[in-house]
Amino acid sequence: MKLDRSSYLTLSFVLGIALVLALLNQMTAVGSALHVPTYILSLAGKYLCFAMLALAVDLVWGFAGILSLGHAAFFALGGYAMGMYLMRQIGTRGVYGNPNLPDFMVFLGWKELPWYWYGFDWFGFAMLMAVVVPGVLAAVFGWLAFRSRVTGVYLSIITQALTYALLLAFFRNDMGFGGNNGMTDFKDILGFNVQADSTRSALLVISALLLCGQFLLARFVVDSRFGKMLIAVRDTESRTRFLGYRPESYKLVVWVLSAVMAGIGGAMYVPQVGIINPSEFAPGNSIEAVIWVAVGGRGTLVGAILGAILVNFGKTWFTGALPEVWLYALGAMFIFVTLFLPRGVMGLFRARTAKEPEPEAPEIAAAHEVTG
Numbered sequence: 001m002k003l004d005r006s007s008y009l010t011l012s013f014v015l016g017i018a019l020v021l022a023l024l025n026q027m028t029a030v031g032s033a034l035h036v037p038t039y040i041l042s043l044a045g046k047y048l049c050f051a052m053l054a055l056a057v058d059l060v061w062g063f064a065g066i067l068s069l070g071h072a073a074f075f076a077l078g079g080y081a082m083g084m085y086l087m088r089q090i091g092t093r094g095v096y097g098n099p100n101l102p103d104f105m106v107f108l109g110w111k112e113l114p115w116y117w118y119g120f121d122w123f124g125f126a127m128l129m130a131v132v133v134p135g136v137l138a139a140v141f142g143w144l145a146f147r148s149r150v151t152g153v154y155l156s157i158i159t160q161a162l163t164y165a166l167l168l169a170f171f172r173n174d175m176g177f178g179g180n181n182g183m184t185d186f187k188d189i190l191g192f193n194v195q196a197d198s199t200r201s202a203l204l205v206i207s208a209l210l211l212c213g214q215f216l217l218a219r220f221v222v223d224s225r226f227g228k229m230l231i232a233v234r235d236t237e238s239r240t241r242f243l244g245y246r247p248e249s250y251k252l253v254v255w256v257l258s259a260v261m262a263g264i265g266g267a268m269y270v271p272q273v274g275i276i277n278p279s280e281f282a283p284g285n286s287i288e289a290v291i292w293v294a295v296g297g298r299g300t301l302v303g304a305i306l307g308a309i310l311v312n313f314g315k316t317w318f319t320g321a322l323p324e325v326w327l328y329a330l331g332a333m334f335i336f337v338t339l340f341l342p343r344g345v346m347g348l349f350r351a352r353t354a355k356e357p358e359p360e361a362p363e364i365a366a367a368h369e370v371t372g
Helices: 005-027 038-064 072-088 103-107 123-147 152-171 197-223 225-235 237-242 247-273 283-296 302-321 323-340 344-353 364-371
Strands: none
Touching (some): 005 038, 005 197, 005 302, 038 072, 038 197, 038 225, 038 247, 038 283, 038 302, 072 123, 072 152, 072 247, 072 283, 123 152, 123 247, 152 283, 197 225, 197 247, 197 302, 225 237, 225 247, 237 247, 283 302, 283 323, 283 344, 302 323, 302 344
16 A cells, blocks of 8 residues: 555644644643643544544545435444443433433433443443444445445435434434433543543544544555456446446445444544534535535545545634524535536645646536535
């Protein structure tokens, strides 16, 4: 696996920023001008988790031609797995002081813990479920969809229907996941206070390491013979099938891998933002992830990370300074990229430097057709 200069710069930037923010938070006094507040750590960690989701979307959209408008479902499922673990760590410190049941179950009159909550008092089991549950759902969905040769806009609509169905399901109180309010008021993670600055700093650095690890894994996949076959499936699926290959098998593997990557991002997201509820399944979240990839540059991997950080930084600024114009700004950004930057920010950078070949122009119009 050979990394280009942009990949090295991205990995260095992600790790460097995470380490600098964590060190400034831990090694400077609260009143110091160099001190980094806790909320900055949480924001940075959230951006990195969103970057994992964007990377997962780019892997299937940019290299396999699968435009997913439902990847937020895998992200949210990973988050719920972590949320269940964190709820089990509250013990007697909850509002009702019941060590056997989360507060929302006591409030709703539940008498015993549902069977599917067993094992979530162990961190290893929770992280395993954060990988297995999104992976199994993706495998079942992908096997049915790809075997039936559902492609293009139709597949995108089905993925959006999937995440919307999960949104409605998790809103129900009888599902046992907190209903509309979800899960919050977390106390500990692996015995450490989840609200402490030292824990927040550690979570930020771990998120950066996981993002870099996922990037290296994705780069290894796309640079391998398997990755070359993915590109062939993306560009000429019918010809690839005619040559004796099975495109649905390649798409299924990368689809499941992408879902697992998104689930890990969701698991790291929850302890840093302090809440998980059904709104994370909202189809709009999946559409935003596609916009992050389009802004950064589809089919570049680096662009997915860059786009997620840039767009979410802009969202944070706009929602604080001009909250009423954020949605207009997001729509304008998507239109601008569609018309003037079809290869995203990375395409513009590569065109100017002329040091690397530009990636193939993305089919952003397809996303616009579905979401518009």
